[in-house]
Amino acid sequence: VTQPRAKLCKGCWQNFRIPVPLHGVASVPFRVLGIRPSRMNPNTCTVCELMFTRIMRARQITVDVTVLFADLRGYTAMSQTLPPHTITSVLDAFYDSCASAIWDHDGLLNKTIGDSIMAVFNFPIKQKDHALQAVQVAREIQSRWRRMEVADSLDLRGKDLGVGIGLDSGNVSFGEFGRSHRDLTAIGTVVNTAARAQSVASSGQILVTQAVRDRSGPEIEISGAARPYTLKGLAEPVVLYDA
Numbered sequence: 556v557t558q559p560r561a562k563l564c565k566g567c568w569q570n571f572r573i574p575v576p577l578h579g580v581a582s583v584p585f586r587v588l589g590i591r592p593s594r595m596n597p598n599t600c601t602v603c604e605l606m607f608t609r610i611m612r613a614r615q616i617t618v619d620v621t622v623l624f625a626d627l628r629g630y631t632a633m634s635q636t637l638p639p640h641t642i643t644s645v646l647d648a649f650y651d652s653c654a655s656a657i658w659d660h661d662g663l664l665n666k667t668i669g670d671s672i673m674a675v676f677n678f679p680i681k682q683k684d685h686a687l688q689a690v691q692v693a694r695e696i697q698s699r700w701r702r703m704e705v706a707d708s709l710d711l712r713g714k715d716l717g718v719g720i721g722l723d724s725g726n727v728s729f730g731e732f733g734r735s736h737r738d739l740t741a742i743g744t745v746v747n748t749a750a751r752a753q754s755v756a757s758s759g760q761i762l763v764t765q766a767v768r769d770r771s772g773p774e775i776e777i778s779g780a781a782r783p784y785t786l787k788g789l790a791e792p793v794v795l796y797d798a
């Protein structure tokens with residue numbers, strides 16, 4: 556990931572009008588206090604990550620967000636046939652292309668889990684149009700990956716490696732969960748639905764819920780076919796749109 560990053564924390568500025576330097580000499584006193592660029596979004600800081608739990612003294616908060624899951628299809632099969640350094644390069648390339656698309660749209664790369672990632676939009680940087688931003692990120696991940704896939708350096712020609720993506724919007728609980736290993740993350744039905752939508756998306760496909768489609772607005776067209784999917788753990792079939 557090579558593009559320039561914000562000099563001041565976008566979250567602290569947006570929420571508190573406090574300029575928190577992220578780089579250079581001005582950031583040194585902040586770093587001494589443990590305030591540094593967030594690993595989940597380097598345009599925000601570690602205070603932003605915990606702003607609700609620490610500053611507002613709440614264990615968790617309810618936030619309206621869009622959740623995106625992306626997963627590298629064919630990775631397990633590939634990892635049995637390619638040398639370890641190639642596998643590492645593929646995974647790094649996947650993480651990097653996801654991260655730069657997410658950060659370009661002020662999202663939070665909340666988790667990397669094996670060959671998949673989870674991103675959250677509208678936290679800690681607030682975005683009225685977070686559903687729209689998340690759909691744009693999904694499309695960018697797909698197009699970046701298609702360009703990456705044919706890159707000679709990775710030599711993936713003939714390998715069936717694509718990305719499946721799922722999105723949902725709505726309220727989640729954001730906080731630090733887990734007794735032994737504290738982990739800042741989102742939980743709730745929206746997270747589960749986005750993860751399940753990703754699991755039924757085929758390679759190269761983006762599947763979004765009605766909520767995402769309704770809220771992403773007229774700026775982007777989600778004209779793909781809608782059909783009901785039976786998702787693991789959900790009693791009723793869920794209608795998903797090909798975005």
Ligand SMILES: [Zn+2]
Nearest residue numbers: 564567600603
């Ligand atoms: Zn901050």
